[in-house]
Amino acid sequence: MMPSFFDRMLGRTQPKNSGTTAKERLQFILVHDRINLPPERMQEMKAEILAVISKYVSVDGDNVDIELQKRDRNSMLVAEIPFYKAREAIEQDDEDDPRPTRLADESE
Amino acid sequence: MGGKVITITSGKGGVGKTTTTANLGVALARLDQRLLMIDADIGLRNLDIVMGLENRIVYDIVDVIEGRCKLRQAMIRHKTFPELYLIPAAQTRDKTAVSPADMIQLTDSVRGDFDFILIDSPAGIERGFRNAVAPADEVVIVTNPEVSAVRDADRVIGLLENENKGPGQLILNRVNPEMVRRGDMLSADDVTDLLAIRLLGIVPEDETVVPSSNSGIPVTLNDNSRAGLAYRNIARRLMGEDVPFMKLGESGGLFKRITRLFGGRNG
Numbered sequence: 029m030m031p032s033f034f035d036r037m038l039g040r041t042q043p044k045n046s047g048t049t050a051k052e053r054l055q056f057i058l059v060h061d062r063i064n065l066p067p068e069r070m071q072e073m074k075a076e077i078l079a080v081i082s083k084y085v086s087v088d089g090d091n092v093d094i095e096l097q098k099r100d101r102n103s104m105l106v107a108e109i110p111f112y113k114a115r116e117a118i119e120q121d122d123e124d125d126p127r128p129t130r131l132a133d134e135s136e
Numbered sequence: 137m138g139g140k141v142i143t144i145t146s147g148k149g150g151v152g153k154t155t156t157t158a159n160l161g162v163a164l165a166r167l168d169q170r171l172l173m174i175d176a177d178i179g180l181r182n183l184d185i186v187m188g189l190e191n192r193i194v195y196d197i198v199d200v201i202e203g204r205c206k207l208r209q210a211m212i213r214h215k216t217f218p219e220l221y222l223i224p225a226a227q228t229r230d231k232t233a234v235s236p237a238d239m240i241q242l243t244d245s246v247r248g249d250f251d252f253i254l255i256d257s258p259a260g261i262e263r264g265f266r267n268a269v270a271p272a273d274e275v276v277i278v279t280n281p282e283v284s285a286v287r288d289a290d291r292v293i294g295l296l297e298n299e300n301k302g303p304g305q306l307i308l309n310r311v312n313p314e315m316v317r318r319g320d321m322l323s324a325d326d327v328t329d330l331l332a333i334r335l336l337g338i339v340p341e342d343e344t345v346v347p348s349s350n351s352g353i354p355v356t357l358n359d360n361s362r363a364g365l366a367y368r369n370i371a372r373r374l375m376g377e378d379v380p381f382m383k384l385g386e387s388g389g390l391f392k393r394i395t396r397l398f399g400g401r402n403g
Contacts, residue, residue, distance in 0.1 A: 045319035050283050051326045057283075058290050058330060100332040101293070101303060 059096045062103050070096070077107070086112040138247035139170070142254050142374065143272035147288030149259030151280045152309040152339070155349060157256040158186040159356040159364070163371035165217035166356075169251040172211065174243075175225035176268040177258035178233060184224045188352025189214065198226035198233045200242065207245060231263040236270030243271040252374070261295055269296065275304035276336060281311055281322040290331055305336035307370065312341045313384035324381075337370035339363050340384055 060067060074094045081087055093108040144157045154177075161173045174197065175183035184190040195210040200223065207223075214220035226233065243253050257268030269275060275296055279289040289306070296302030308324050315321035328335045342363035348355035356367040362382070369379045 047316070047319045047321050047323070047326065050322050051330065054283055054286055054322075054330050057287060061287065061290065062294060098332075101297070 055098070059098050059103050062098070062101075063096070065096075078109070081109060088112050139172075139250035139253050141243050141247070141271050141273045142252060142276060143176075143257055143268050143274075144254065144276045144278060145257035145265060145268060145292060146259060146278045146285070147261060147292040148279070148285045151278050151285050153259070153278050154182045154186050154256055155345060155354075156276075156278050156307060156309060156339075156367070157183060157254055158354045159367035160371055160374070161187070161220060161222075161254050162214075162217065162354040163356045163368045164252055164254075164374065165214065165220040166368070167371060167375060168219070169375070170219040170249065171217075172221045172223065172246060172250045172253045174223045174253065174255045176234075176239070176255050176264060178225045178264065178267075179227065179230045180258065181225040181227045183256045184212070184222060185352065186349050187214070187222060187354060189222055189224075190352070193224050196224045196226040197242075198229050201234055201238045207242070231258070231267065234267050236266050239267050240271045261292060265292075265295075269299065269301055272301055275301050276307055277304050277333070278307045278309050279327065279331075280309055281316070281324075281327060286322065286327055286330060293331060293333060303333045305334045306331060307337045307339060308335065309339045310341045311338055311384065316384070335381075336373055337366055338381055338384065339366040339370075340382070 056067075060070070065073070074092075077094065078087060078089065078092060088110040091108075091110045095106055097104055097106050144153050144160070146153050154175075157173060161171055165171050173183060173187075175181055176197070177183075178198065181196075184193060189212050192212050195205040197210065199205045200207050200210045210223050211221040212224065214222070239255075243255075247253065253271075255268050255272065258264035277289050277292055277296075279285045293303050296304050306328065308327055311324065312321055316323045322330075324335060324338045340362050342355070342361055344358055344361040345355050345363050348358065348361075354367075355361050356364040356371075358364045366382055369382065372379045
């Protein structure tokens with residue numbers, strides 16, 4: 029269905045034409061081509077990275093974001109890996125913990 | 137040092153490398169440049185026919201390299217432009233008849249006699265590509281606004297960077313401004329954004345190109361052709377002139393600006 033005038037005005041929909049699709053697909057393909065790492069292997073790599081980090085600290089697995097980005101002709105792996113608050117700290121006095129932790133609510 | 141060696145390549149076949157080479161050659165000759173064009177697509181000779189010089193071939197590049205003739209004997213002089221020469225590819229041999237070192241030696245021996253040496257590379261990224269790129273001072277990558285052509289161009293740019301020949305400059309060929317306006321074709325901005333290399337020129341899709349090749353008269357000699365004008369502009373840029381890009385009418389219309397204002401995203 030065509031998005032209505034008001035939808036477009038409010039930015040509710042993004043009419044996507046094939047040129048945009050082409051660009052998005054190429055952005056993904058080129059970054060993988062350039063480092064010669066197909067998307068499936070990338071998934072394996074991510075899982076392995078997380079497994080290693082999880083050996084040392086408690087990772088908030090639901091909010092992990094690891095992705096390939098390109099800047100000019102360089103590709104880079106950009107990772108955002110939030111941790112759960114360390115167990116020890118949680119067992120201590122909660123009230124005057126000086127470190128602000130946005131995930132504090134998720135502790136047992 | 138002498139003339140500048142420019143190789144025209146693409147990765148993907150059929151994007152317009154030979155047409156581009158022929159037109160840049162003629163456009164540079166019109167600007168009074170002394171020019172040698174080399175068809176490096178051995179086994180699939182084509183630059184001669186696009187330039188209308190196919191009936192005058194006696195010797196080819198492999199004859200030169202294997203010493204069956206002198207370099208000068210293999211150079212075909214253009215009918216209209218006495219300072220424009222072509223060395224044709226061999227038709228019955230393959231790419232292995234020539235090595236990258238042969239190409240460097242050949243171009244070095246004539247650099248002093250020319251302002252530009254243009255090399256038409258074969259498609260692909262194997263031996264023929266390496267032969268064509270080895271002597272290059274500058275590399276021009278031709279692509280079309282299509283996913284396959286852009287992907288192959290990116291691959292070629294990567295290989296050029298590895299050989300310290302890169303990243304090169306881009307010619308976006310066969311752009312259909314109406315399709316870009318509708319959002320159904322990658323725009324020049326999209327492609328340069330994806331490939332992150334400098335844009336040398338945009339050539340619009342143009343119905344005068346095929347008839348020109350049909351008759352062996354490069355389209356840049358047709359003063360009424362948009363594509364011809366685009367090639368003349370590129371030639372001037374190769375000579376260091378700052379020539380603004382042609383307006384293709386793909387952006388800026390009133391309707392489009394209104395659409396964009398209201399969140400439309402057609403490029």
